[in-house]
Amino acid sequence: MAIVEKSYFxxxxxxxxxxxxxxxxxxxxxEAKVIPIPEGEISQLSDPExxxxxxxxxxxxxxxxxxxxKKFGKTKxxxxxxxxxxxxxxxxxxFRSEPGSKGKAA
Numbered sequence: 001m002a003i004v005e006k007s008y009f010x011x012x013x014x015x016x017x018x019x020x021x022x023x024x025x026x027x028x029x030x031e032a033k034v035i036p037i038p039e040g041e042i043s044q045l046s047d048p049e050x051x052x053x054x055x056x057x058x059x060x061x062x063x064x065x066x067x068x069x070k071k072f073g074k075t076k077x078x079x080x081x082x083x084x085x086x087x088x089x090x091x092x093x094x095f096r097s098e099p100g101s102k103g104k105a106a
Contacts, residue, residue, distance in 0.1 A: 011036045011088075021060050024084050032081055033061035037089035058085060 012020040021033050035058045037045070045051045052066035052073075059069075059081065072078050 022088065024088060026077070026080050026084055032059065032084075034059055034081075034085045034088070037085065042089060055082060055085065058089075 011022075014020055019035050019038060021035050023031050023033055025031050037054060037058050041054050045054060052070045055069050056064055056066040064078070064081075069078060069082065073082060
């Protein structure tokens, strides 16, 4: 067993204060690079005009457009990616019940 890194608990920021990209595991052997959604943007996800754009901006690799997320977002793969992004973005939650729901700094 390994000691977790600080990034497990806190989202890391770069020298400009921007959130750093992290690598998350979507399913065993499948990873993606995302930037956690800051608390100020989380509330905007319910707005259909802004929500897909916000998701698209925070999914770094593979790059998905807002239109692709909107059109194919119900497929299992994209739905899993979006759910993981939302999971790691919830900075109010202190403890994670799912192992592996946090990513590692890229």
